[in-house]
Amino acid sequence: MVFGLFLKLFPHPWYGFGDHVVSDLDFLTERFRSFYQKTNVSEPPGVEFREFGYGIFGKKISGRHLNFVSLAEFNSFLRSQVPFYVSYSPAFYQYPANRPMAAKELLHSDIVYEFDADDLKTPCAQEHDFWECKSCHAAGRGVVEACSSCGGSSIAADQWVCENCLETVKKQVFRLVDVIENDFGFSDGLDFNFSGSKGFHIHLRGKSVQGLSAKARVELLDFVTGTNLDLQSLGFSESNNALRCTPFRSSHGWSKKILEALHELLESGDASRLAVAGSVSIRTANKVIEDKTAVWESVQKGLFPTVSSKSVVFWKNVLEFVSSDLGLSVDRQTSMDQYKIIRVPETLHGSTGLLAKKIIFNSLSSFNALEESVVFGNDPVKLFVSRAPKIRIGGESFGPFENQETELPEFAAVFLLCHGAATLAENHVPLKEALR
Numbered sequence: 001m002v003f004g005l006f007l008k009l010f011p012h013p014w015y016g017f018g019d020h021v022v023s024d025l026d027f028l029t030e031r032f033r034s035f036y037q038k039t040n041v042s043e044p045p046g047v048e049f050r051e052f053g054y055g056i057f058g059k060k061i062s063g064r065h066l067n068f069v070s071l072a073e074f075n076s077f078l079r080s081q082v083p084f085y086v087s088y089s090p091a092f093y094q095y096p097a098n099r100p101m102a103a104k105e106l107l108h109s110d111i112v113y114e115f116d117a118d119d120l121k122t123p124c125a126q127e128h129d130f131w132e133c134k135s136c137h138a139a140g141r142g143v144v145e146a147c148s149s150c151g152g153s154s155i156a157a158d159q160w161v162c163e164n165c166l167e168t169v170k171k172q173v174f175r176l177v178d179v180i181e182n183d184f185g186f187s188d189g190l191d192f193n194f195s196g197s198k199g200f201h202i203h204l205r206g207k208s209v210q211g212l213s214a215k216a217r218v219e220l221l222d223f224v225t226g227t228n229l230d231l232q233s234l235g236f237s238e239s240n241n242a243l244r245c246t247p248f249r250s251s252h253g254w255s256k257k258i259l260e261a262l263h264e265l266l267e268s269g270d271a272s273r274l275a276v277a278g279s280v281s282i283r284t285a286n287k288v289i290e291d292k293t294a295v296w297e298s299v300q301k302g303l304f305p306t307v308s309s310k311s312v313v314f315w316k317n318v319l320e321f322v323s324s325d326l327g328l329s330v331d332r333q334t335s336m337d338q339y340k341i342i343r344v345p346e347t348l349h350g351s352t353g354l355l356a357k358k359i360i361f362n363s364l365s366s367f368n369a370l371e372e373s374v375v376f377g378n379d380p381v382k383l384f385v386s387r388a389p390k391i392r393i394g395g396e397s398f399g400p401f402e403n404q405e406t407e408l409p410e411f412a413a414v415f416l417l418c419h420g421a422a423t424l425a426e427n428h429v430p431l432k433e434a435l436r
């Protein structure tokens, strides 16, 4: 495959086709090549049964239906073709390179759950993201639904990631692991990796998972995300003008999660939140909070106590309120689309230059992706940065930058170049000259 030619034919659209394009790309390609030359990627397991895809700068998947007979062949592909992105199928096929998809003959498949900071709407995005209106080109910092200038809703987002975003994603990962182990009972074959950009991937590679039907996979996903929850079928029922449930000690799955969340809300003592949750006055909510010990004792036994003339409605509202927060924001398409291919762990992510690093579960809580996934060195690189928020990477802080020249260690320079926020200073054409 003439991969170099692809790069030259389809450069990052942000830059256009000027002479400097190839040079920025050459710089990144050489950095990526040096990484793959000294690295032996030992993922994924069952390499000979997987379909692979690769991406060029600015395009995550530009080709697929590749297959490698061994990890050695896969590594020599990485060294010679130097893809900016490389993905593989959670599915195992008899003939992974065949087309169309049906001709690959599916054998069985892992399940992959993907969490991404963008789906979690972290508040810090208001600090580090930018937006630009596609109609009137007004721009600003933060995240907006509509343009503040023309009101249009066609918005281009320039999204960044920070430690806080990734900590928020991690909390979802821990909750998912709790579900996988305690609700699903799958404890073998769990693998974790940083996505290389804004989230984490959880691979379920155990035998008990691989043979599950498509329908079973949807059911697992609905359980994880709390889709179509129905209080009645979870054992919350109305009788004699009171709401009842399965006693706490014999509850499990979603009923248990909802009761735990209710307990947490009561224990927080937050009467205004409870008032919002139950659509009642703050006075009624205060009364419930004052009585919280007795209330919880009654709920544990299976009876929601009378708190007002509309107790049943109040408790149903509260239960729906707490359960809406419990569904996990997992990417549905990654788990459902059996043909979707996903980043190969231990390979580079072309939008960041960071490694999609594998993580041992016990180290996840202390794992700092923006330090531990840095693979490039400290040699100084002169850049022209068009726009970047303050970033923290490799244990150091840089920026913010706006239309300025700066010198950064290679790992930070690669990060900005991959994001499309910078160009090598030697290739930067000042606007006046460019228009001449």
Ligand SMILES: [Zn+2]
Residues within 6 Å of the ligand: 133, 134, 135, 136, 137, 138, 147, 148, 149, 150, 151, 152
């Ligand atoms: Zn606008």
Ligand SMILES: [Zn+2]
Residues within 6 Å of the ligand: 122, 124, 125, 128, 160, 161, 162, 163, 164, 165, 166
């Ligand atoms: Zn953030």
